[in-house]
Amino acid sequence: MSGASLYDVIVVGAGSIGMSAGYHLAARGLRTLLIDAFDPPHTGGSHHGEPRLIRHVYDGGAHYVRLALRADALWRELEDRTGEKLLERSGVLNVSDPDVHSFDGRFAYAAQEGVRYETLDAKEISRRWSGWTVPDHFSGLYEPDAGYLFSERCVAAYRREALAAGAELLTDTAVLGIEARKGGLAVKTSRGEFAAGKVIVSAGAWFKSLEPSVKLPIRAVRKVVGWFEADERLYGAGHLPGFTFGGPSGGYYGFPSIGGAGVKIGRHDGGRPWQPGERFEPFGAYPEDEADLRAALREFLPGAEGRLLHGAACKYELSPDDQFIIDAHPELPGVLLAGGFSGHGFKFASAIGEALSEWTQSGIPPARPFAVLALPFPVGYRSFNPIRRSF
Numbered sequence: 001m002s003g004a005s006l007y008d009v010i011v012v013g014a015g016s017i018g019m020s021a022g023y024h025l026a027a028r029g030l031r032t033l034l035i036d037a038f039d040p041p042h043t044g045g046s047h048h049g050e051p052r053l054i055r056h057v058y059d060g061g062a063h064y065v066r067l068a069l070r071a072d073a074l075w076r077e078l079e080d081r082t083g084e085k086l087l088e089r090s091g092v093l094n095v096s097d098p099d100v101h102s103f104d105g106r107f108a109y110a111a112q113e114g115v116r117y118e119t120l121d122a123k124e125i126s127r128r129w130s131g132w133t134v135p136d137h138f139s140g141l142y143e144p145d146a147g148y149l150f151s152e153r154c155v156a157a158y159r160r161e162a163l164a165a166g167a168e169l170l171t172d173t174a175v176l177g178i179e180a181r182k183g184g185l186a187v188k189t190s191r192g193e194f195a196a197g198k199v200i201v202s203a204g205a206w207f208k209s210l211e212p213s214v215k216l217p218i219r220a221v222r223k224v225v226g227w228f229e230a231d232e233r234l235y236g237a238g239h240l241p242g243f244t245f246g247g248p249s250g251g252y253y254g255f256p257s258i259g260g261a262g263v264k265i266g267r268h269d270g271g272r273p274w275q276p277g278e279r280f281e282p283f284g285a286y287p288e289d290e291a292d293l294r295a296a297l298r299e300f301l302p303g304a305e306g307r308l309l310h311g312a313a314c315k316y317e318l319s320p321d322d323q324f325i326i327d328a329h330p331e332l333p334g335v336l337l338a339g340g341f342s343g344h345g346f347k348f349a350s351a352i353g354e355a356l357s358e359w360t361q362s363g364i365p366p367a368r369p370f371a372v373l374a375l376p377f378p379v380g381y382r383s384f385n386p387i388r389r390s391f
């Protein structure tokens with residue numbers, strides 16, 4: 001392959017994870033090309049319709065808590081470098097029916113990592129935030145240091161920082177496949193072929209479009225979010241924290257009304273399947289888009305069930321077990337895969353981008369944050385014999 005056109009790394013998909021990786025790669029002095037089918041940040045993937053929750057009290061293991069804390073530190077670093085407000089530390093209130101979902105599994109990991117939290121009963125929740133209606137037997141977990149990230153601003157900030165650090169970005173260019181060639185890798189796109197020593201694939205909801213080069217068990221689904229007019233005194237930013245709630249009728253998450261934009265609410269479970277190439281229906285295409293969100297507000301946040309101010313449709317990219325897939329390609333040496341962020345990946349994007357850049361540069365799984373996570377990193381995709389593989 002010709003040395004002139006050879007990049008150290010090509011990142012396929014410059015969205016939440018890819019743009020962060022692109023910055024961290026370029027900052028390490030690697031010749032980096034980011035390729036995206038759109039012009040990120042954009043409204044075709046998983047990062048639009050900001051904000052996104054960032055929580056630190058995670059179930060699933062202490063590694064998630066450590067990764068969340070590392071990600072939080074990196075978001076703050078990005079804020080400091082850019083002078084832009086990216087993270088609002090509003091606190092996050094989690095409310096749940098203990099018969100459906102218990103918080104118990106999370107406490108040990110949080111305490112171990114020194115993350116502050118409070119447990120609250122239904123009465124205490126309604127006393128502190130009178131806009132909430134919580135059944136008596138529900139329980140609450142409040143994280144005072146959690147909050148939300150302005151996701152589109154974050155992607156835009158990483159884009160600017162990546163370009164300033166010397167990365168190149170090719171927008172409106174679809175990657176069609178990746179092939180091993182003598183001396184490196186060829187990335188085939190709608191604008192010709194590019195060569196690199198290493199490739200990171202962070203294609204979000206479009207992994208399927210890269211088959212047969214990359215074959216991951218990722219299932220994309222259509223998700224909707226709505227912004228509803230609310231009593232600003234009870235539901236405005238500055239008073240209401242970010243929130244999640246779960247009961248027999250489903251799992252939801254949301255945000256206070258920011259600058260009068262309305263209370264934002266979305267449903268975490270369910271969603272209509274979608275595949276690359278298929279038509280993607282906008283918010284409101286189905287009656288349940290609004291009705292479902294409205295019903296949840298009526299039950300838990302009744303004063304926030306006002307006029308629908310805005311709606312958006314977005315994509316989740318689900319792995320089989322909701323764990324992230326971060327691993328080396330099983331057949332293409334030099335290719336790293338990062339996908340299946342299953343509706344909870346944005347908060348981690350800063351730290352995962354950093355880890356991918358370390359891994360790419362060194363050829364071995366990174367010392368941080370993965371080592372901090374006590375290898376083997378259990379969010380790898382099992383069937384790929386995760387993490388220990390080097391390339």
Ligand SMILES: Cc1cc2nc3c(=O)[nH]c(=O)nc-3n(C[C@H](O)[C@H](O)[C@H](O)COP(=O)(O)OP(=O)(O)OC[C@H]3O[C@@H](n4cnc5c(N)ncnc54)[C@H](O)[C@@H]3O)c2cc1C
Nearest residue numbers: 013015016017037045046053175204206314341345346347
């Ligand atoms: C409604 C909604 C609410 C969410 N809420 C939260 C939350 O509160 N907290 C949280 O942590 N997470 C949340 N998430 C999840 C989080 O946003 C995603 O996990 C994260 O954005 C996924 O990042 P990604 O880089 O994989 O995907 P994306 O950001 O979509 O990036 C993928 C990029 O790859 C590009 N691409 C794909 N295929 C190709 C190709 N063949 N050629 C070129 N480019 C390609 C796309 O154009 C895109 O820019 C939410 C997601 C949604 C949809």
